[in-house]
Amino acid sequence: xxxxxxxxxxxxxxxxxxxxxxxxxxxxxxxxxxxxxxxxxxxxxxxxxxxxxxxxxxxxxxxxxxxxxxxxxxxxxxxxxxxxxxxxxxxxxxxxxxxxxxxxxxxxxxxxxxxxxxxxxxxxxxxxxxxxxxxxxxxxxxxxxxxxxxxxxxxxxxxxxxxxxxxxxxxxxxxxxxxxxxxxxxxxxxxxxxxxxxxxxxxxxxxxxxxxxxxxxxxxxxxxx
Amino acid sequence: xxxxxxxxxxxxxxxxxxxxxxxxxxxxxxxxxxxxxxxxxxxxxxxxxxxxxxxxxxxxxxxxxxxxxxxxxxxxxxxxxxxxxxxxxxxxxxxxxxxxxxxxxxxxxxxxxxxxxxxxxxxxxxxxxxxxxxxxxxxxxxxxxxxxxxxxxxxxxxxxxxxxxxxxxxxxxxxxxxxxxxxxxxxxxxxxxxxxxxxxxxxxxxxxxxxxxxxxxxxxxxxxxxxxxxxxxxxxxxxxxxxxxxxxxxxxxxxxxxxxxxxxxxxxxxxxxxxxxxxxxxxxxxxxxxxxxxxxxx
Numbered sequence: 001x002x003x004x005x006x007x008x009x010x011x012x013x014x015x016x017x018x019x020x021x022x023x024x025x026x027x028x029x030x031x032x033x034x035x036x037x038x039x040x041x042x043x044x045x046x047x048x049x050x051x052x053x054x055x056x057x058x059x060x061x062x063x064x065x066x067x068x069x070x071x072x073x074x075x076x077x078x079x080x081x082x083x084x085x086x087x088x089x090x091x092x093x094x095x096x097x098x099x100x101x102x103x104x105x106x107x108x109x110x111x112x113x114x115x116x117x118x119x120x121x122x123x124x125x126x127x128x129x130x131x132x133x134x135x136x137x138x139x140x141x142x143x144x145x146x147x148x149x150x151x152x153x154x155x156x157x158x159x160x161x162x163x164x165x166x167x168x169x170x171x172x173x174x175x176x177x178x179x180x181x182x183x184x185x186x187x188x189x190x191x192x193x194x195x196x197x198x199x200x201x202x203x204x205x206x207x208x209x210x211x212x213x214x215x216x217x218x219x220x221x222x223x224x225x
Numbered sequence: 226x227x228x229x230x231x232x233x234x235x236x237x238x239x240x241x242x243x244x245x246x247x248x249x250x251x252x253x254x255x256x257x258x259x260x261x262x263x264x265x266x267x268x269x270x271x272x273x274x275x276x277x278x279x280x281x282x283x284x285x286x287x288x289x290x291x292x293x294x295x296x297x298x299x300x301x302x303x304x305x306x307x308x309x310x311x312x313x314x315x316x317x318x319x320x321x322x323x324x325x326x327x328x329x330x331x332x333x334x335x336x337x338x339x340x341x342x343x344x345x346x347x348x349x350x351x352x353x354x355x356x357x358x359x360x361x362x363x364x365x366x367x368x369x370x371x372x373x374x375x376x377x378x379x380x381x382x383x384x385x386x387x388x389x390x391x392x393x394x395x396x397x398x399x400x401x402x403x404x405x406x407x408x409x410x411x412x413x414x415x416x417x418x419x420x421x422x423x424x425x426x427x428x429x430x431x432x433x434x435x436x437x438x439x440x441x442x443x444x445x446x447x448x449x450x451x452x453x454x455x456x457x458x459x460x461x462x463x464x465x466x467x468x469x470x471x472x473x474x475x476x477x478x479x480x481x482x483x484x485x486x487x488x489x490x491x492x493x494x495x496x497x498x499x500x501x502x503x504x505x506x507x508x509x510x511x512x513x514x515x516x517x518x519x520x521x522x523x
Contacts, residue, residue, distance in 0.1 A: 071438075072437070072438070075435040075438070076435065077435070078432070078433060078434065078435035089429065089430060091427060091430070102427075102430065102434075103430070103434040105229075105232065106430075106434060106436035106440060106441075107434060107435050107436055107440075108229070108440070150430075150434070151434075154434070154435075
């Protein structure tokens with residue numbers, strides 16, 4: 001599903017964010033990206049979404065070389081990739097259902113599709129009772145659930161999560177991880193950058209560790225260390 | 226998938242409403258600049274139409290000395306009659322000149338009383354073949370200073386003075402309107418950049434979930450176009466006032482006779498209106514394109 005071949009990303013000032021990374025992630029896998037701040041986890045995720053372009057190497061997503069995509073095709077790539085942020089990035093002036101519907105409306109989905117899919121995904125994330133609430137009326141965990149619903153409403157093949165539990169307490173984080181696990185069991189590939197040792201150790205999924213841009217460990221059913 | 230017209234209109238309306246004061250400032254600046262720009266064209270049309278009429282009826286007058294000898298008079302008449310550059314001429318003798326004088330000064334009988342036909346200079350009213358101002362002046366100068374000729378007068382000097390004044394006014398209109406159009410373009414750009422910054426998070430989400438660039442751009446570009454079109458409608462109203470009140474008022478037959486013909490035809494008004502609308506759309510497309518290209522795509 002995702003394949004990186006000798007990928008190097010260098011930022012201005014010769015700061016190397018990712019160095020000669022080669023990784024193969026299969027369909028339906030759940031992968032944790034771990035490492036210290038500045039180790040290249042976020043760059044790894046941004047490269048998969050074509051928010052960044054590598055200086056060297058090739059990235060394949062669903063069999064396609066995304067570096068070779070014309071800029072006009074990038075939006076279509078992103079429709080197959082859900083994205084979850086640490087700070088949720090919900091639109092404050094829109095209700096829960098409007099936030100989720102927004103993700104479908106802006107890619108031109110017809111109204112009847114929006115009306116059908118939004119309640120279904122909100123039920124999946126356990127927010128059916130809060131469809132008309134504003135983000136300011138929700139707890140952090142609930143806001144992250146809305147963010148997950150927005151990322152998954154279009155049923156993407158891949159879900160990228162950049163520190164999704166970084167702003168949440170441990171108990172709430174467990175609930176979010178259960179939700180991501182449930183989504184993963186539907187066949188969706190999940191790549192999650194995290195600092196949360198407890199979560200990684202509990203879930204025992206594949207762990208890719210980065211250190212100053214270099215992949216230093218790639219372990220099936222790994223722990224944080 | 227195409228952008229829904231309802232979505233585009235709703236987003237455009239929200240953008241305009243969020244930046245209401247800046248939107249109003251932009252619309253007013255566009256309106257005033259286009260009004261001046263269109264006014265420049267209407268004024269030029271009116272001046273061209275008026276001077277064309279003056280030039281069409283242009284003539285010069287060779288005033289003879291009342292004491293001129295018959296030989297001198299005959300020489301001038303022969304020169305006028307044989308010149309290939311002269312289409313027609315009329316001789317106005319002293320009695321006819323006196324009748325004209327009485328008619329012109331009928332409101333001041335005391336002036337008429339002190340003048341008699343014998344002091345009135347006879348004259349030749351000469352109509353040249355070519356009404357061009359330079360040709361007429363050159364032709365008239367051939368009679369200047371000849372024996373028996375008192376003076377030669379043409380309407381050229383008056384027309385040129387009016388044209389010069391009109392040109393100066395036009396240039397002020399034109400420069401003012403160009404400066405304001407530049408300001409309007411910058412205001413549209415500022416307005417859209419402000420809207421883009423206000424909606425930074427929305428735009429970020431749209432990009433992440435896979436909205437196309439055009440889907441993101443169109444509401445912002447429409448915002449600029451809507452402002453420009455409203456400005457153009459305001460300008461059109463102002464131009465209508467100029468045309469129907471100012472220009473038509475000046476060309477009123479009861480007003481100055483000189484201004485007869487100072488008018489704008491319906492087709493000229495229509496073409497000016499369309500030009501104003503075209504400029505408005507061009508200005509808005511330039512302003513909004515720069516804004517979305519520079520601040521949205523990066």
